[in-house]
Amino acid sequence: MSYLYLTVLFPLIGFILLAAGRNNLPEKVAAIIGAGSVGLSALFALIAGLDFVNNGSVATTQHLWTWFNVGGLAPGFSLHLDGLSLLMMGMVTGVGFLIHIFATWYMRGEEDFARFFSYFNLFVTSMLLLVLGDNLALLFLGWEGVGLCSYLLIGYYYQNPANGFAAIKAFTVTRVGDVFLLIALFLIYQQFGTLNIAEVVAAAPTVLAESSSIAIWTALMLFLGAAGKSAQIPLQTWLADAMAGPTPVSALIHAATMVTAGVYLCCRMFSVFEQAPEVMAFISITGAVTLLVAGFAALVQTDIKRILAYSTMSQLGYMFMAVGAEAYQAGLFHMLTHAFFKALLFLSSGAVILAYHHEQNIFKMGGLFHKNKFLFACFAIGGGALAAIPFITIGFFSKDAILGAVWVKGQAVAVYDCLYWTGVAGAFLTSIYTFRLIWVVFFGKENTPYHEIKGVTYWGPLAILAVLSTGLAYVLKAPVTNILNAAKIPAFNVPEALEHGMHSAEYTAVGIAxxxxxxxxxxxxxxxxAVKAFAKTSLGAGLVNICRNALGFDALYDIVFVKPYLLIAKILGRDPIDGLWLVLPALVKGGNSFTSSRQTGSLREYASSMAFGTVVLLMILVVIQVVGK
Known part of the structure; x- marks a missing residue:
């Protein structure tokens, strides 16, 4: 346990060294610092994890210092290790280290090499703070840190304005979710008098009355905060545009860090959510709708990274379905397996992109099976796990557990039965677009010359992730269950009478996939x-356009939010309030001009004015007298 702080400290030191050195550091030195610091973090995470297990899996907290003390609110800079934070820490440092190793190969020769790895290290540091913080204030610090790093990394190629806009979009949309999370923190402190996570989770059933308005609003604000980070409707529009960053960035965001933060938050604060069953149902519905929308969008994309981005959104939808159905452990296990096979797919796509001279359009690739069978094997394993091919891939064991749990929940609450079939439909779409991606890239007509790629830092991480994406990784299921039980994350209980039906539901999902x-x-x-011919018809072209634009959420938000905002900004740019105050000096100036123009020096005009004024005064007096009577 005494080593726990080192897991955060090493990538932080790496960030400081790389940020200070920047362009003065040789590429190899920057690579060693960048990847080595995360490797050391992973090593000490392993040591801390072994100590945790050997000590009976008892949760412990390492208090470093008091962060601040204001009006009785004194959150500590304290790291909390239990089964859930151990799972997250292992995933972040382990998968993050493999991505860092791959990035040293992928980013070779790029301008600002050290700058890239400084952001990468800060990203890992922030995510570790998020998952290890023992209070919501420290969690929020890490939460904002990953948001900042996503902005910096998505806009890494800032010379292209489109990349800068993509970074701003991601930063802005996720900030909307962050506002909701901040409101949730205010509500929690108001009700509980503390931001300590363990105390809040323990006291929630007594402090929050079930289905009360305060319980519903607190849970809803927490979920909307999570939805922003994990790209769930209505805050999902940033995720596909995040592909503007280098491919290792996409792997880190989509597999090990940022998008998993929302799932972690919901599972960590499970007792708060359970006091609002209405919000739990809303979470599952949101996840189901998101996975379906993302599935249709992925079906017609031509950019290899955008296909994988929408598949990430879809898989996150499954995780939130699990959270809403109270199958937290199934959702967390799928989060872990998703980290393996999605990192594998993104890193493999990065290798494909380099092999085709930075081409990302799958229809400009083709024929890769005959050029690089290792990459085909990686894509086949990762794609098989994504599509949940039974028994031989790890995705089968995690995704189908979620669908089985949702089916069981549907026997008591009707809406979950509909959600089960929505999840099955999503699995059906996943199989189609996954096969489309692999077939076009590896067996389609070769349209771009292939460039040979090699290096242990290229194939090493891919080989490890490929093994972890097969059914062999099912051996992790039991230890993950044990540590989550130790962390008191509720297990999903299946009534004995429904066990047979649940397995049938799982087999049905497999069959449809x-x-x-x-x-x-x-x-x-x-x-x-025939597919191409249909796509050229008016109906086909319209459907393709709708799906390619993910059902038009960007266009809708442009009309509802962006254009009104720009109009208001344009109006305020002219400062109407300041202009309003200018009316007074304008009146004074106008009065001065009028009276000055009357100073003509003519006695006749002066006498006429005085007579006219006297008449007016007399008329006013007469009116007053009449009204007074």
Whole structure:
């Protein structure tokens, strides 16, 4: 436990050294500092984890110092280690280290190499603070840190204005969620008098009355904060545009760090959510709608990274379905397995992009199976896990557990039965677009010359992640369950009478996913000419356009939010309030001009004015007298 702070300290030191050295550091030195600091963090995370398990998996807190003390609010800069934070810490440092190793190969020769790794290290530091912080104030510090780093890394190629706009969009949309989270923190402190996570979780059933307005609003604000980070509707529009950053950035954001923060928050604060069953149902509905929208969007994308981005959004939808169904452990296990196979897919896509001279359009690639069978194997394993191919991939064991739990929940609450079928439909779409991606890239016509790629820092991380994405990784299921039980994360209890039905529901989901794979084979391997012909019809073109734009959320937000904001900014740019105050000096100036113009020096005009004024005064007096009577 005494080593816990080192997991955060090493990447922080790496950030400081890289930020201070910047362009003065040789590329190899920057690579060693960047990847080595996260490697040391992973090593000490392992040591801390072993100590934790050997000491009976008892939660412990390492208090470093008091952060601040204002009006009785004195959150500590304290690191809390229990089963859930251990799971997250292992995922962040382990998968993050592999991504860092790959990045030393991928970013070779890039301008500002050290700047890239300084941001990368700060990203890992912030995420570790988020998952290890023992109070919501420290969690929020890490929360904002990953938001800042996502902005810096998405806009890494800032010379292209489009990349800068993508970074601003991600920063702005996630900040909306952050405002909701901050409101939740205010509500929690008001009700509990503390921001200590363990105290809040323990006291929630007694402090918050079930289905009370304060419980509903607190849970809703927490979830909307989580939805911003984890790209759930209505705060999902930033995720696909985040592909503007280098591919290792996409892997780190989508696999090990930022997008998993929302799932972690919901599972960590489970007792608060359970006091608001209405919000729990809303969480599952949101996840189901998100996974379906993302599935349709991924079906027609042509950018290899955007396909994977929408698949991430879809898989996060499954995790939130699990949270809403109270199957927290199933959602967290899928989060872990998703980190493995999604990191594998993104890093493999980065290798494909370099092999095709930075080309990202899958229809400008093709024929890669004959050039690089190792990459094909990586994509086949990662894609199989994404599509949850039964038994041989780890995705099967995690995704189907979620669908089974949702089905069980649906036997008591009707809405979850509909959500189960929505999840099955999402699995069907996942199989189709996954096969489309692999077929076009590896077996389509070669349209861009292939460039040979090699290096242990390229194939090493991919090989490790490939193994972790197979069914062999199922051995992690039991230890993950044990440490989550030790952390008192509720297990999903299946009534004995429903066990057979749950397994049938899981097999049904598998069957429909495999049917989607068959449909994908038919459509893209044998009948692709018919697909292209349909896409050229007015109906087909319209559907493709709607799906490619993810059902038009960006256009809707542009009308509802962006344009009114720009109009208001334009009006305020002219400062109407300041202009209003200018009316008074204008009146004075006008009066002065009028009276000055009357100073003509003519006695006749003066006498006439005086007579006119006297008449007016007399008339006023007469009116007053009449009204007075």
């Amino acid at each position: 495999l049917a989607g794979l068959v449909i994908g084979v038919i459509l893209f391997a044998f009948a692709y000419s």
